[in-house]
Amino acid sequence: MAPASSQFDAAIIGGGVIGCTIAWRLSQAGMRVVVIERGEIGQEASWAAGGMLAPLAEANRADAFLDLVIRSCAMYGDFARELREMTGIDIAYRTEGTLYLALSDADEEELEHRWQWQCEAGLNIKKLNADDVRNLEPAVTPTLRWALRFPDDHQVDNRQLMVAVAAAAKKASATFLLHTEAHDIVSSNSQVSAITTSQGTVQADTVIFAAGCWSDSLTINGTRVKNDFLVEPVRGQMIALEMPEPRMQHVIYSSNGYLVPRHGGYVIAGSTTEKVGYDKRVTASGIASIIDHAIEIAPNLAAQSVRETWAGLRPKTKDEWPILGTDPGIKGLIYATGHYRNGILLTPLTGQAISELVTRGESTVNLTPFNVARFDQDLRRSA
Ligand SMILES: Cc1cc2nc3c(=O)[nH]c(=O)nc-3n(C[C@H](O)[C@H](O)[C@H](O)COP(=O)(O)OP(=O)(O)OC[C@H]3O[C@@H](n4cnc5c(N)ncnc54)[C@H](O)[C@@H]3O)c2cc1C
Incomplete structure (x- = not known):
């Protein structure tokens, strides 16, 4: 009652x-x-969720929504501190930034476009060649062409x-x-x-x-x-894999998926985007596609064991x-x-x-x- x-x-x-x-x-x-x-x-x-705080990596244009997410992202350092002072809980706010890999012709075209409009808009974005990326993240695939780096796109442990x-x-x-x-x-x-x-x-x-x-x-x-x-609900399936050495530091995107390295020696790989109503099941095909895309980003994940799988429903307007x-x-x-x-x-x-x-x-x-x-x-x- x-x-x-x-x-x-x-x-x-x-x-x-x-x-x-x-x-x-x-x-x-x-x-x-x-x-x-x-x-x-x-x-x-x-x-x-995956806990990514990625206003720029996913942005396609400058608009009111971009202003909103950039403003919220900038609040996170103080927000994490205030929560820790208030509750003693560390939300693992990590500021290594995000990499977005170009692995194909289509990726190059897409990322080149993103690079140009975000530079023109005065946003904090960097272009890295493949060697620069591998210096930062040695596990990244040898088929990498180049990448964008978003120094202000961060992550937290959402749980x-x-x-x-x-x-x-x-x-x-x-x-x-x-x-x-x-x-x-x-x-x-x-x-x-x-x-x-x-x-x-x-x-x-x-x-x-x-x-x-x-x-x-x-x-x-x-x-x-x-x-x-x-x-409406949009299902996203996720998988956590044990993380090989040397440990990844950045959130890493490709056009097909993403990897989120977490403290505690594991990496989260995501995700699917499925309109299946309120069905929260983890499916074989969902997990198979996430694993394929994770290995495409970092081939050494193929030998890692699976720690956890799950699915959730994104609230989409x-x-x-x-x-x-x-x-x-x-x-x-x-x-x-x-x-x-x-x-x-x-x-x-x-x-x-x-x-x-x-x-x-x-x-x-x-x-x-x-x-x-x-x-x-x-x-x-x-x-
Ligand atoms: C796989 C996946 C990956 C994601 N990754 C990211 C990410 O990396 N970064 C990011 O920013 N966001 C991410 N998101 C999105 C993010 O998780 C959601 O936008 C956010 O959690 C929404 O929070 P919420 O409180 O509105 O909804 P919810 O967390 O769904 O909470 C809504 C609550 O309302 C309750 N409820 C519903 N109806 C009623 C009722 N009638 N009476 C009482 N209670 C009710 C539910 O039980 C539920 O607990 C991801 C989501 C998914 C599924």
């Missing part, structure tokens, strides 16, 4: 990295906060991050209702008032929708969330940008969902922006391009 005094300033639906970070920030600001989580804390996408933000929220006095499924967001006179759940009703002046890819499990005043707002900000029709209803491939990267900024919105009514981050209303207005993007 929901606690007897279940009246809160803010109720957050979803105990992933996004929901827990917002809970932490709002509790720090002195609000009475509850996180409603239908399972255990942080066992979905936030646990399954440690998840544990840390949940611990920080608890320490700041947030309440957690676990094994409690949120069903309906209730408003009266266009103002949010409560959430009905599997364990009773929770009263709250503000409701934050941070349910990852499960938007269609909820209703608002008894009506399913409209189709435009649907956040229609245009692949997150939904951040207030509902246009219901006061007190705020969205923080649809982070797709970049939810770990966007965690510090989402926590800050949403807590500012709740506590001051506005954010220092321009959230207009990410408002849910964009789906109604068919806003054009800069190309």
Whole structure:
């Protein structure tokens, strides 16, 4: 059952990295906060991720989204320090940077394009010849032609991050209702008032929708969330391999996959991008393709043993940008969902922006391009 005094300033639906970070920030600001989580804390996408903080390696153009991810990435050093001071947990923030390998004609064309527009935009990107790359990472394939280096694209251990933000929220006095499924967001006179759940009703002046890819499990005043707002699941399978010596230091991309070296002597290889609904199975073909691509990057991985395999569901919106900000029709209803491939990267900024919105009514981050209303207005993007 929901606690007897279940009246809160803010109720957050979803105990992933996004929901827990917002809970932490709002509790720090002195609000009475509850996180409603239908399972255990942080066992979905936030646990399954690769932990890459890669605003530039994956960017195809300069736009509002690029500004957002660069800004969040720049917050990570302080964010990691604050979490360590608050909880004693080290989230393994690593700043070696990211390499992107050109292995084929098509890769060369793609990376040349990325190099040119990112240089013109004044972004921090370097071009390395094959010898330079092998000096940095001796395990890289001899078929390498050249590579891009993104010195400011980093990584964290997302599972440690998840544990840390949940611990920080608890320490700041947030309440957690676990094994409690949120069903309906209730408003009266266009103002949010409560959430009905599997364990009773929770009263709250503000409701934050941070349910990852499960938007269609909820209703608002008894009506399913409209189709435009649907956040769909996109499965990503992953594999952890023992890491050979000499140990890799950088996150390494190819056009087919990536390797993320972790403290503790293993490397994560990813991933698949599959629209298979809420199916979180690890499949033979998924793992086979990830292993092929991992060995294409670093042939000495072929002899390594498999430590773990898993899969998770990325929350994807229609245009692949997150939904951040207030509902246009219901006061007190705020969205923080649809982070797709970049939810770990966007965690510090989402926590800050949403807590500012709740506590001051506005954010220092321009959230207009990410408002849910964009789906109604068919806003054009800069190309
Ligand atoms: C394989 C893979 C690799 C990835 N790699 C990276 C990466 O390298 N870098 C990066 O930045 N991002 C990465 N991501 C993306 C990132 O993991 C997500 O964007 C991020 O974790 C989303 O966080 P979230 O809190 O919104 O969602 P989730 O972690 O999915 O949490 C949502 C929570 O809401 C709960 N919930 C849902 N519905 C209800 C309900 N009705 N009532 C109560 N609770 C509910 C769920 O149980 C869940 O715990 C990756 C994702 C995957 C799957």
